[in-house]
Amino acid sequence: MRKKIGIGLLGLGTVGTGVAKIIQKSQGRNPLVSEIEIVRIGVRELNRPRSIELPQHLLTQKPEEVIDDPSVEVVVEMMGGIEPARTLILRAISAGKSVVTANKAVIARYGEEISSAANKAGVYVLIEAAVGGGIPIIEPLKQSLGGNRIQRISGIINGTTNYILSRMAKEGTSYKNVLQDAQKLGYAEADPSADIEGGDAADKIAILCGLAFGGRIERSKIPTQGIKNVEIRDIEYAAQLGYSVKLLAIATSFETKSTNKSSIPLAAWVQPTLVANEHPLSRVNGVNNAILVEGDPIGEVMFYGPGAGAGPTASAVVADILNIAGIHSLGSTNNSLDPLLAASSWRNCHLVEPSEIIQRNYVRLNAKDTPGVIGLIGNQFGNHGVSIQSIVQFDASANDAEIVVITHEVTKGQAMKALSAIKNLPEINSITAHMGCL
Amino acid sequence: MRKKIGIGLLGLGTVGTGVAKIIQKSQGRNPLVSEIEIVRIGVRELNRPRSIELPQHLLTQKPEEVIDDPSVEVVVEMMGGIEPARTLILRAISAGKSVVTANKAVIARYGEEISSAANKAGVYVLIEAAVGGGIPIIEPLKQSLGGNRIQRISGIINGTTNYILSRMAKEGTSYKNVLQDAQKLGYAEADPSADIEGGDAADKIAILCGLAFGGRIERSKIPTQGIKNVEIRDIEYAAQLGYSVKLLAIATSFETKSTNKSSIPLAAWVQPTLVANEHPLSRVNGVNNAILVEGDPIGEVMFYGPGAGAGPTASAVVADILNIAGIHSLGSTNNSLDPLLAASSWRNCHLVEPSEIIQRNYVRLNAKDTPGVIGLIGNQFGNHGVSIQSIVQFDASANDAEIVVITHEVTKGQAMKALSAIKNLPEINSITAHMGCL
Numbered sequence: 001m002r003k004k005i006g007i008g009l010l011g012l013g014t015v016g017t018g019v020a021k022i023i024q025k026s027q028g029r030n031p032l033v034s035e036i037e038i039v040r041i042g043v044r045e046l047n048r049p050r051s052i053e054l055p056q057h058l059l060t061q062k063p064e065e066v067i068d069d070p071s072v073e074v075v076v077e078m079m080g081g082i083e084p085a086r087t088l089i090l091r092a093i094s095a096g097k098s099v100v101t102a103n104k105a106v107i108a109r110y111g112e113e114i115s116s117a118a119n120k121a122g123v124y125v126l127i128e129a130a131v132g133g134g135i136p137i138i139e140p141l142k143q144s145l146g147g148n149r150i151q152r153i154s155g156i157i158n159g160t161t162n163y164i165l166s167r168m169a170k171e172g173t174s175y176k177n178v179l180q181d182a183q184k185l186g187y188a189e190a191d192p193s194a195d196i197e198g199g200d201a202a203d204k205i206a207i208l209c210g211l212a213f214g215g216r217i218e219r220s221k222i223p224t225q226g227i228k229n230v231e232i233r234d235i236e237y238a239a240q241l242g243y244s245v246k247l248l249a250i251a252t253s254f255e256t257k258s259t260n261k262s263s264i265p266l267a268a269w270v271q272p273t274l275v276a277n278e279h280p281l282s283r284v285n286g287v288n289n290a291i292l293v294e295g296d297p298i299g300e301v302m303f304y305g306p307g308a309g310a311g312p313t314a315s316a317v318v319a320d321i322l323n324i325a326g327i328h329s330l331g332s333t334n335n336s337l338d339p340l341l342a343a344s345s346w347r348n349c350h351l352v353e354p355s356e357i358i359q360r361n362y363v364r365l366n367a368k369d370t371p372g373v374i375g376l377i378g379n380q381f382g383n384h385g386v387s388i389q390s391i392v393q394f395d396a397s398a399n400d401a402e403i404v405v406i407t408h409e410v411t412k413g414q415a416m417k418a419l420s421a422i423k424n425l426p427e428i429n430s431i432t433a434h435m436g437c438l
Numbered sequence: 439m440r441k442k443i444g445i446g447l448l449g450l451g452t453v454g455t456g457v458a459k460i461i462q463k464s465q466g467r468n469p470l471v472s473e474i475e476i477v478r479i480g481v482r483e484l485n486r487p488r489s490i491e492l493p494q495h496l497l498t499q500k501p502e503e504v505i506d507d508p509s510v511e512v513v514v515e516m517m518g519g520i521e522p523a524r525t526l527i528l529r530a531i532s533a534g535k536s537v538v539t540a541n542k543a544v545i546a547r548y549g550e551e552i553s554s555a556a557n558k559a560g561v562y563v564l565i566e567a568a569v570g571g572g573i574p575i576i577e578p579l580k581q582s583l584g585g586n587r588i589q590r591i592s593g594i595i596n597g598t599t600n601y602i603l604s605r606m607a608k609e610g611t612s613y614k615n616v617l618q619d620a621q622k623l624g625y626a627e628a629d630p631s632a633d634i635e636g637g638d639a640a641d642k643i644a645i646l647c648g649l650a651f652g653g654r655i656e657r658s659k660i661p662t663q664g665i666k667n668v669e670i671r672d673i674e675y676a677a678q679l680g681y682s683v684k685l686l687a688i689a690t691s692f693e694t695k696s697t698n699k700s701s702i703p704l705a706a707w708v709q710p711t712l713v714a715n716e717h718p719l720s721r722v723n724g725v726n727n728a729i730l731v732e733g734d735p736i737g738e739v740m741f742y743g744p745g746a747g748a749g750p751t752a753s754a755v756v757a758d759i760l761n762i763a764g765i766h767s768l769g770s771t772n773n774s775l776d777p778l779l780a781a782s783s784w785r786n787c788h789l790v791e792p793s794e795i796i797q798r799n800y801v802r803l804n805a806k807d808t809p810g811v812i813g814l815i816g817n818q819f820g821n822h823g824v825s826i827q828s829i830v831q832f833d834a835s836a837n838d839a840e841i842v843v844i845t846h847e848v849t850k851g852q853a854m855k856a857l858s859a860i861k862n863l864p865e866i867n868s869i870t871a872h873m874g875c876l
Binding site: 031139140147149299301304322326340341 | 460
């Protein structure tokens with residue numbers, strides 16, 4: 001019999017328990033699962049009641065003991081948060097152990113440091129669970145789509161906000177009410193800011209960007225707009241125009257034939273966005289996620305599935321463990337890494353200025369209900385080189401008109417200039433919403 | 439500099455040319471692409487005009503020369519058809535060379551023979567392009583979903599029939615007219631039988647079945663119903679009831695806790711099927727494919743994209759070449775295979791009798807337009823233990839009524855018994871359509 005591959009878990013919450021359950025009951029799964037053995041588990045409390053039976057001697061409150069245990073070949077980090085997760089991941093790497101982690105916050109911020117340490121040590125750091133929950137997206141980007149020049153990624157990659165927007169659309173209930181209910185049901189956290197302000201989606205698009213375009217970008221420079229200001233009326237107007245409203249994370253290449261190849265210009269942003277009903281992302285509802293990848297020569301492929309939850313996330317974590325186990329079983333001794341699986345940066349990339357982002361815009365305006373106001377708005381857009389796809393007046397209160405404009409593609413800089421001129425028109429009370437449009 | 443990995447192409451049609459183009463222009467793709475070198479190409483004609491420039495000395499009309507060339511490490515078979523493809527694949531394996539193939543017909547029929555030869559020789563046979571065109575589905579099933587117990591796969595995996603059904607639905611045009619037009623446009627072949635009779639989809643579901651459930655099934659025993667008899671009126675009635683009609687290939691596990699584990703019972707079939715509008719497969723139109731995988735603990739994931747075409751297929755072929763190149767670069771010397779990538783059968787599976795297939799049914803009946811006929815039909819279904827979800831009379835000609843029944847889930851055996859009793863009722867003229875329903 002082949003020697004089993006020893007793994008050490010850091011964290012035994014819902015995901016950790018899910019992983020342990022898969023490994024404990026390997027029957028009916030890929031036979032390689034039965035060659036994995038949990039040999040040590042770092043937990044916060046030793047005696048908490050758990051939904052899984054595990055030999056008590058596996059548990060320890062000292063995560064370092066998990067890493068330093070010589071029978072642990074792979075360290076599986078499922079603690080979340082920046083510290084001590086980052087330090088423990090680096091410690092595992094120094095100890096010559098491959099790491100599997102679901103920690104998007106650490107990878108989005110310290111990916112460079114972690115990946116270069118891993119390459120130096122000749123170990124893998126695999127992160128399938130960090131983006132899209134159970135959906136295979138990291139591995140396809142690293143391997144299955146490797147022959148392509150990726151041009152664009154657009155994703156619904158935060159389950160909480162997609163759940164909230166889906167329920168707002170379905171029930172016509174306000175953002176606040178749905179959020180409160182989502183918190184009660186466990187779909188949103190007590191402090192939901194990382195989700196609803198778009199930070200979680202920005203973490204994830206930063207990670208996808210690195211894999212798709214081959215170079216890291218500065219996470220902190222990603223323009224990020226959350227869903228707090230999305231109103232029911234925006235969702236309703238969008239529906240009347242044939243769109244749904246989704247929080248999208250988008251990354252796109254600005255590379256052209258004349259680009260200076262020393263650093264590839266990219267744009268990446270997170271924003272509530274109108275998605276046309278025919279678009280494959282428009283039907284992705286509830287806590288589901290979906291990632292659309294556009295590349296040459298493949299065209300468009302989409303990956304869809306549960307973006308969160310213990311089971312799906314555990315599935316992704318086990319996939320990474322299996323990948324390492326598969327490679328280990330080759331018995332390679334020269335300490336080299338499979339470059340596809342290791343997937344380090346291979347060129348420099350940088351983010352363009354936010355004003356250079358190109359997209360269609362959805363703008364809602366509150367105007368005085370006077371004749372000719374639509375013409376005035378149209379003229380101002382035109383004067384600033386922004387061409388309009390549609391401009392519609394929706395019903396509003398006594399003296400005010402609610403006007404919705406959808407523009408053609410234009411740089412953010414141009415759109416903002418046009419809007420600031422429009423804002424100064426005496427007939428305009430305020431610009432009440434501004435979102436993207438696919 | 440690392441030595442490049444030499445590959446030999448068998449076939450330089452549209453897919454072969456697509457593969458060569460990716461490798462020739464590696465800039466902007468995964469850096470491993472630049473480590474692949476085409477060293478020999480087997481073609482039918484040496485001097486045909488081609489859309490790609492290649493050194494003439496690479497070409498040969500003798501495919502054996504490609505295989506036997508000592509600088510060829512990986513043989514890429516893109517000839518199609520059963521022979522000589524099968525023999526050449528086996529010859530490459532005997533020569534100790536890994537094989538990449540897009541040949542679903544060979545793999546569905548001779549997969550067992552090829553895979554056991556490959557395992558004995560310690561080489562890989564990779565087949566990402568054989569199912570779903572460019573969509574990554576083979577690799578996710580082998581690797582990313584390996585922690586799951588797969589319960590079911592449902593796929594739109596034939597682009598030609600999906601194109602025809604989509605156009606029938608959109609334009610209200612008959613099957614015959616759309617087929618003729620599809621042939622003119624190159625979306626259907628001159629002899630379209632493999633596509634429209636469902637054989638191509640059956641080949642592909644046989645392959646997916648082996649990967650998802652870990653054991654081979656007999657390709658020839660898959661019940662297969664094509665789209666020839668799908669009428670415009672079926673598509674219209676389905677739309678009125680909230681469904682679209684798709685040619686689905688389905689494979690599902692019948693394993694329960696009490697199943698004798700010496701062989702796992704599966705069902706697999708190909709059939710035109712009504713798909714509810716809320717279902718993620720319902721919006722997959724044109725030549726696109728999509729495969730929905732259900733497993734424990736992941737739940738449902740779907741893979742969507744272009745199911746055919748030179749570019750997408752070439753993308754999948756290159757993915758396989760990269761995977762082999764990545765492993766080769768590890769320099770493992772003990773001739774062992776990564777068990778995830780090699781993915782041989784690991785248990786016995788068998789197909790249950792077609793009569794045991796469980797599904798909902800769509801049935802269209804032509805009946806005499808007499809009072810009580812709906813009650814009679816309902817009673818007959820009830821007498822045979824088939825419960826009905828809906829039964830609707832649609833407009834029809836002078837004396838005849840057109841009645842559409844959608845049943846709840848029931849075995850095919852029971853459904854057929856009920857239908858044969860209904861057919862014998864004097865009030866029933868004929869059973870005019872019978873499809874599945876999701």
